[in-house]
Amino acid sequence: MSRSTRGRRTALTAVGAMTAAAAVLMTAGCSADSGDADGDVTIEFAQWWEPELPEGALRSIMDDFEAANPGITVELISGPYASTKEQLFAGAASGTMPDVVGLDGAWVSDFAKQGAIADLTSLMNEQGMDDSKLASQIQIDGATYMIPVVNFVYPLFVNTDLLSEAGIDQVPSTRTEFETAAKAITDLGSGASGWVLPLSLEAPNGIQNDVMSWNWASGGSMLTDSGQPDVTNADVASTVEYVKSLWDDGVIAAGSFTMKEQDKVEEFTNGRVGMMIDSLSHINLIQENNPDLNFDIAAIPAEDGYDGSRGIPYASWGIGVADGSDHQAEALKLVEYLMSADVNSELSTIANAFPGNVDSTPEFGDGKELFEKAFEIYQSGYPANEFTGLPVSEELMRQFDTELQKYLSGDESVDEMLSTVQDSWTAEF
Amino acid sequence: MSATLPRTPRRIGAARRLEPYAYVAPTAALMIVLMLVPIAMVIGYSFLDNVILNKDPEVVGLDNYIEVITDPVFGTAIANTLVFVTASVAAHLLIGLAFAMMLNSRLLGPRVLAAFRGIFILPWLFTAAIVAVLWRMLLSPNGVVNYLLGALGFGDGTTEWLSDPGLALGSVTFINIWSGYPFFMISLLAGLQGIPADLYEAAKVDGAGPIQRFWNVTIPQLKPIIISMALLDFIWTSQQFALIWMTTGGGPIVATEMLSTYTYKLAFAKYEFALASTSAVLILLLSMVLAVLYVRHQRARD
Numbered sequence: 001m002s003r004s005t006r007g008r009r010t011a012l013t014a015v016g017a018m019t020a021a022a023a024v025l026m027t028a029g030c031s032a033d034s035g036d037a038d039g040d041v042t043i044e045f046a047q048w049w050e051p052e053l054p055e056g057a058l059r060s061i062m063d064d065f066e067a068a069n070p071g072i073t074v075e076l077i078s079g080p081y082a083s084t085k086e087q088l089f090a091g092a093a094s095g096t097m098p099d100v101v102g103l104d105g106a107w108v109s110d111f112a113k114q115g116a117i118a119d120l121t122s123l124m125n126e127q128g129m130d131d132s133k134l135a136s137q138i139q140i141d142g143a144t145y146m147i148p149v150v151n152f153v154y155p156l157f158v159n160t161d162l163l164s165e166a167g168i169d170q171v172p173s174t175r176t177e178f179e180t181a182a183k184a185i186t187d188l189g190s191g192a193s194g195w196v197l198p199l200s201l202e203a204p205n206g207i208q209n210d211v212m213s214w215n216w217a218s219g220g221s222m223l224t225d226s227g228q229p230d231v232t233n234a235d236v237a238s239t240v241e242y243v244k245s246l247w248d249d250g251v252i253a254a255g256s257f258t259m260k261e262q263d264k265v266e267e268f269t270n271g272r273v274g275m276m277i278d279s280l281s282h283i284n285l286i287q288e289n290n291p292d293l294n295f296d297i298a299a300i301p302a303e304d305g306y307d308g309s310r311g312i313p314y315a316s317w318g319i320g321v322a323d324g325s326d327h328q329a330e331a332l333k334l335v336e337y338l339m340s341a342d343v344n345s346e347l348s349t350i351a352n353a354f355p356g357n358v359d360s361t362p363e364f365g366d367g368k369e370l371f372e373k374a375f376e377i378y379q380s381g382y383p384a385n386e387f388t389g390l391p392v393s394e395e396l397m398r399q400f401d402t403e404l405q406k407y408l409s410g411d412e413s414v415d416e417m418l419s420t421v422q423d424s425w426t427a428e429f
Numbered sequence: 430m431s432a433t434l435p436r437t438p439r440r441i442g443a444a445r446r447l448e449p450y451a452y453v454a455p456t457a458a459l460m461i462v463l464m465l466v467p468i469a470m471v472i473g474y475s476f477l478d479n480v481i482l483n484k485d486p487e488v489v490g491l492d493n494y495i496e497v498i499t500d501p502v503f504g505t506a507i508a509n510t511l512v513f514v515t516a517s518v519a520a521h522l523l524i525g526l527a528f529a530m531m532l533n534s535r536l537l538g539p540r541v542l543a544a545f546r547g548i549f550i551l552p553w554l555f556t557a558a559i560v561a562v563l564w565r566m567l568l569s570p571n572g573v574v575n576y577l578l579g580a581l582g583f584g585d586g587t588t589e590w591l592s593d594p595g596l597a598l599g600s601v602t603f604i605n606i607w608s609g610y611p612f613f614m615i616s617l618l619a620g621l622q623g624i625p626a627d628l629y630e631a632a633k634v635d636g637a638g639p640i641q642r643f644w645n646v647t648i649p650q651l652k653p654i655i656i657s658m659a660l661l662d663f664i665w666t667s668q669q670f671a672l673i674w675m676t677t678g679g680g681p682i683v684a685t686e687m688l689s690t691y692t693y694k695l696a697f698a699k700y701e702f703a704l705a706s707t708s709a710v711l712i713l714l715l716s717m718v719l720a721v722l723y724v725r726h727q728r729a730r731d
Contacts, residue, residue: 088696093481110700114481191571195604202678254570257592257681265568272571395698409594428699 008205041330042073046088047102049317049351050078050283052115057350057405060218072330074092074100092116096320099331103146105138105316105388112140113391117320119329120144120335127332130334134339135356138318138389148316149338150353152281153378155297155312159185162274171298175242178275178301182251185274196252196273197243198259199401205261207312207397208387210277211404215239216311216384217300223386231400232418240404242412247408257405269293279315281352297370301376311384312377317353338418354378392428399424468713474706481702495709503708506691513602513687514666518659520606525613526651532614534623553611561675564604565591570677591677594684601676601685605669613658620654621647660723664716688712 013058024177050058059339061177062074063349077098091097092114103119111117121143124131129135131144138146158171166184180193198206205326222237230236237262244253253273255263268276269290278301286293299310319338321331337343344360347353352371355362364372409416450457475493477486497503527550532542557561567574568590579586590600624647634640648655670689673679679690692712696705 085696089700093702184448199680200678201680202674254587255589255592257589257594258565258597258677259592271615395694398694402680402682405594405680409680409682416439 001397002050010323033400037125038072042328043100043325043327043334044077045099045100045102045334046079046084046098047078047317048079048081048084048100050076051080054134061338061343061347064343065334068337069330070331071334074334075176091315091322095324097324099322099325099327100334101320101322103145103318103320105148105318105385106390106393107317108138108146108389109319109391111320112145115323117145118323118325120147120321120332121323123184123328123332126351129332129336130231133341133357133359136356136383141388146316146320147339148318148333148356150348150351150356151314151316151383152279152353153312153314153350153374154213154277154279154300155374155377157268157276157301158296158298159192159268159274160294160296162188162190165190171270172275172301172382174301174304174306175192175296178252178305179242179246179249180247182275183249186238186249186251193253193267193273194275195246195251195261195428196264196276197246197252197256198261198264199256199400199405200260201398203260204397204401205393206259206264207400207404208385209261209262209279209315211239211243211400212236212386212407213300213311213313214242215276216313216386217381218306219304219308219311221386224409225260226304229422229429231414231421231425237408237414237418239409240417244414256408268295271419275355277313280371283352283370297377299373299381307362312381312382313385314354314383315385316356316388317351323424389415390429396428399428433624438618440707444475467486470710471706471713474703475710477703478698479701479703481700481705486703489703493703494711497704497711502683502686503691506686506688509598509685510682510687510689511552512604512668513685514663516602517605517666518662520660521610521613522655522659524606524610525619526616526655528610529617529621532618550611552608553615555650557608557669557671558675560608561672564607565676568600592681596683597677597684600671604676605672607664608672609662609666613662616654616658620651624650657724659724660719660726664719664723667712667716667719672715688715695698 035179036319045062048056059076059080063074066073066219076083077087081104085104085107088107088111092111097114097116101115101360103111108117120137121139124144135146135151136143136148138148156171162185163169163171163181164190164387166181168181168184172178172181178195185192185194197210198288200206215222215235215238216236218239220229220239221233222229222231222236223272224230253259253267263280264273264276265282265285267273268278268287271290271293280297286295300312302310319335321328325331338347339357344355344357345362348355348360348362352363355376362371363377364375385395390396403412403421406412412420474480476488476490478489478492480486485691523665531537532549534542537545552560566572569575570587570589570592574590575584575586575588578584578588587595591597628650629642630644632646668689669687670693673685673687673690674693677685679686679694688708689712692705692708695701695708
């Protein structure tokens, strides 16, 4: 055989081997078992919490867990909320979800239907976890899929300087008082608006936090008793009509239709709006960015004459276990640990949130007066978020948002708006 | 005398014939795994009922196609995409050509030209996320643009550029034009620099003025670049997603809904992966028309 023929053959073999290797690498999933020969187990915990907590805080809780549970190592997979969401949806579709997952109530129904997250009711029974101290559990068809670890409430934030400048000496408690205050602030002519309403279609959670919250604050609902859509009821109609009246009064900050939550917080922080409904978790951010801003928080105003208990919107850092996890027992241990009274108190304190364990209490103290006040508001009302656990809840908000934008623009009546939403929601359910 | 038997000519011939295929095998494997398989899967998904979420999807024939094509929002998305893409490509070409000619001018010194080259190319260096954040801030009702317009006496300084359904499509198109013209400019500048000076001199001798030289020398010389760039830009711009999503999210209402945002919402907001695949296949078919035009143009050039 000539040298050139042999060389060519070697090249052919090498090329063939490379092709085979490339194909194998690309087509085979890398499914490494995270257990090792010593019986030590590594569990992955994907969440968006770590970046939102003080640096090292969540890792230190994990270190304590590892010390208390020798043989279990926790690997944190952390990212911002949006990328965590995308990662989890991709993982759910491909069956490669991390063992423990941070969950938003809006995703639970979809993950549960997909079979991506485990039925915690049976898992807790199997592993003997006591669930009597859990403040709430998010269930689908009678089985728990998510446990809220901590809850963030959405009270009304008020710029007290603008309010007193406008001659209003009391934080509004009813819709009429709110409208009067919003008009007075807008009429100051300083360029500040009374209220801010983010309706971006990219992140339509303004429907939950800034629109439907008015309904819940007056004891209203958007669902029937059996959990089906009921957006044509008088309470929802009165809510959107009220928002429209504020819109027509010109008291809502410009740019609503593409405004996002972070824009809303920025407008308030810079003193360009007098009032907003926002997460308590933003208190630190507002104080850091504008230490001179004087603001207060209050319960969301209710309909005039309403004296019942007020629903206050909330968002949770929920937790669940992947259905495909090889280490569900260890994963549940981490869930149990985070839900234990002391750890839950610690986490709620550092996150400026309310605990998911009924025996836990967040620590109040200097600089946490607003936090303490919010806790009172929270305890005097009830947590309300009817979007939690609904199918494609973000899409439901987006459909509501699109129709609300048409209604506010004068393209359709309130009845047309609500019946369109009712039809599209019913189709999704 | 050698004891080795000579290989038959037929075997050698077969090996020789297979050899080129072996060399292209790695690339072919990559293309199959990364392109053909996903495309085939998406086409397959478009004929099933809700795949991924549904563990045992059934074949539904053309139902998904009928549903997507009869959805009025899909029609709006096609119309918006056409307006957005056509305006963007035309403006990219005009602005790119104007700036390229300016940078090719001999009236300015090399340092001034270098400075302008740097300034003009800046928008192209920003990623879509930066461009979106930048223009959201500039075009905010409290932003710099409104302030400047108000100060100059144009408007009352409260224009909602991105939130007004009547202005949003124009605004996102403007942002896309701003961020995309440098690519045209650079390519056309390279083309301009490659035009032989003697063509202009000959035209001058024949008595051609600057406008005639532009139409009869510059444009014919740049024509191959212009056509290639326009076709490529048409394909790229029709796929623009990040900029639209991060500035308006397809809103207000459906004012800036594009084929890309429409498909994204089907997949990641409604989790209707079969419908999203259907929409993607329809976009693929539309893009293929452009791709065929591009390939034919390239072949004609060769």
